[in-house]
Amino acid sequence: MTTLLLARHGLTDLTGPVLAGRTPGVHLSEAGRAQAAALAARVAGVRLDAVVSSPLERCRETAHAVADGRGMDVLIDDRFIECGYGGWTGRPLKELAEEPLWRVVQAHPSAVTFPEGESLAGMQHRAVAAVREWNQRLGEKAVYLVCSHGDVIKSIVADALGLHLDHFQRITADPAALTIIRYAPLRPFVLRLNDMGELRLPEDSEEKDGGENITGSDAAVGGGPGTT
Numbered sequence: 001m002t003t004l005l006l007a008r009h010g011l012t013d014l015t016g017p018v019l020a021g022r023t024p025g026v027h028l029s030e031a032g033r034a035q036a037a038a039l040a041a042r043v044a045g046v047r048l049d050a051v052v053s054s055p056l057e058r059c060r061e062t063a064h065a066v067a068d069g070r071g072m073d074v075l076i077d078d079r080f081i082e083c084g085y086g087g088w089t090g091r092p093l094k095e096l097a098e099e100p101l102w103r104v105v106q107a108h109p110s111a112v113t114f115p116e117g118e119s120l121a122g123m124q125h126r127a128v129a130a131v132r133e134w135n136q137r138l139g140e141k142a143v144y145l146v147c148s149h150g151d152v153i154k155s156i157v158a159d160a161l162g163l164h165l166d167h168f169q170r171i172t173a174d175p176a177a178l179t180i181i182r183y184a185p186l187r188p189f190v191l192r193l194n195d196m197g198e199l200r201l202p203e204d205s206e207e208k209d210g211g212e213n214i215t216g217s218d219a220a221v222g223g224g225p226g227t228t
């Protein structure tokens with residue numbers, strides 16, 4: 001079972017008021033750097049086999065906060081880049097909320113292609129494909145961290161939950177929050193969602209459930225003894 005730690009980057013000065021998208025040169029703010037340092041401290045006790053990042057500065061800086069103290073490289077994968085918001089890039093959220101397309105982004109995101117930009121379905125497809133490929137490449141015992149963006153993370157979580165993309169606005173990915181997904185052969189398990197607390201990872205299920213009757217891919221019927 002490969003374990004993916006999905007981290008959203010820390011705050012920037014644009015996060016919230018403006019849709020930064022792929023605008024170059026958007027760096028972590030002071031608060032964002034503190035969040036990145038806190039993220040690194042939270043995962044300090046966890047072995048990481050790789051630290052992967054979107055190519056955008058805010059993610060690279062967050063990923064470096066995790067990787068540098070371990071003497072690890074940050075591996076860039078363009079498939080974790082922010083959605084291509086096209087003509088919406090760099091515009092204030094308040095202004096975008098007046099656009100007719102805003103309602104569609106809220107209610108029917110699978111139908112949305114941003115003007116001169118990417119579709120949300122296309123974003124989900126390339127991001128999920130990247131996760132699956134990293135899972136294969138690193139192997140079933142691996143634990144790795146990917147630093148990416150809010151909508152990208154939400155789309156990966158929706159896939160892991162078997163949730164149609166039209167429901168992905170129900171998921172939250174806050175700055176520097178961690179989402180943890182463990183990919184077993186028969187299903188992914190979402191272990192943490194938008195988590196800002198102290199991090200513990202579950203032990204092997206065999207150690208807690210006796211292991212005779214269930215495989216690593218089976219859900220514990222009734223809920224089981226807990227994953228951490």
Ligand SMILES: O=C(O)[C@@H](CO)OP(=O)(O)O
Pocket residue numbers: 008009014015016018019020021022082148149150151
């Ligand atoms: O919420 C936002 O403003 C967007 C900007 O692109 O997402 P993120 O900050 O995760 O890149």
